[in-house]
Amino acid sequence: MWRRIRPAEAAPIHTATLVAVLAAGLTTAVVLGDGMGPGLLLAVLPAMVAAYAAARAAGRKARPWSLLWAAGCVALLTVPALRDSAWPSTLAILAAVLLAALALHGTRSWPGVLLAPLGFLDSAVSGVGWAWAGLRSRGGGAGRDRWVSVVKAALVAAVLLIVFGALFASADAAFADLLGGLLPDVSVGEGPFRFLLFLFGAVLALAAARTAAAPHRWDRVKSRQWKARSRVEWSLPLIVLNLLFAGFNAVQLAVLFGGYDKVLESTGLTYAEYARQGFWQLLWATVFVLAVIALALRWAPRGGAGDRRLVRSVLGTLCVLTLVVVASAVRRMDLYVDAYGLTRLRLSVVTMELWLGLVIVLLMAAGIAGGRWLARAVVGSAAATVLAFGLASPDGIIAEYNVTRYQQDNKLDLAYLRDLSSDAAPYLDRLPEPRRSCALMAIEADLRRASAAPWYATSLGEHRARRILRERPVTATVAECSRLGAYASRVE
16 A cells, blocks of 8 residues: 555756755744744745745646645634634644645545645655755756855855844944844854754755655545445434434423423533533534444445435434534533633534534535535535634633623633633723733733744734733732632633
């Protein structure tokens, strides 16, 4: 199998690719040494140029899906530039890696979608040898003269920039301040760390370029055809499962339309306990249904049109009933949030449940129209969900909901709000004093420690929080915040 999916021999590395790889390494060393923020996107752009140059040199043309994946990758990498919170940014970076792998490999099968990111590991190793061979081939004759000319010109340009930049900076304080804001302040002690970042950025750019020049052929991975079962053997367990789902959903619909009081009286549970008790089970039930459908399709009878109608009707019914389970799980979380407030965990799991519901809908559409596009549609929906999640500012949503809840019923978990990132500052700023200062105190301390971060390591969320705290500084004392419960979370 490995011989089938191994990439073809790549053409010699192009000069433009080498220059872009060098730029990627230098940019990574310069901008990522101080943190993420917009610098991550700045570091990735030269790597994208290297991949584009390598693909063009190899004669590969961009396909619509590849362009879509590349655009999605860039969009996802804007999340760290906009949001200070680490958890949506981490999800966005992981999703961007997946989309980059799909854009470079051009795969559309399930094995290709799942295995494409692993191709970067092999391409990173082979890419170093590919680049070294390209440099050695340029080490003599006319190629050597051309490289020597380029290096000489770069050194002369660097000397001119340093000399005249220093003169202009010493002559004008405003220009010196501008340079200080644009250029990194690199100390000698950071040299080894910056060098490692340079190697990291250059190797990643080489991996992307090597993959673009000769990608792994993941679509050659063939899954084993499972033995088809008879109609009765295949459908009986699924019909029983459908009946179980139907009975559960009937109870849920009865409760949904006004039966809470009776259920609580018979079970002895409180309002919030009933809502919390079943959410996780329903979330796992949704995940297990997807696994059941995947296995059922492997064993499905394939005798003719009658078998196809049976498969569509049984699995379609299961999908519809599962959507009711998804709605019940989301409703339970809504009740629990109404009782105890919104948190990161509650927001993230309900988002995941909604995405799983979307996957169910995509499965139903694939059952009607065919499933050749299903793998890419599932990946696209996951990336779009992660992008929307990051752009919507989860910490901001959490802060806004809990502040509004406090204004309505005077319930507030101040200790939990203190743990939110700078993205929550515009909404925490609406609280009355001294609760406002207590909620913003930890954010203010974090921003004070990161005050020296340059513009490319500062997200939009941090910039807004700094402006708010500059206009209305924190005034409460630690003793006041302690009395308000700012150091003892009551999250359940």
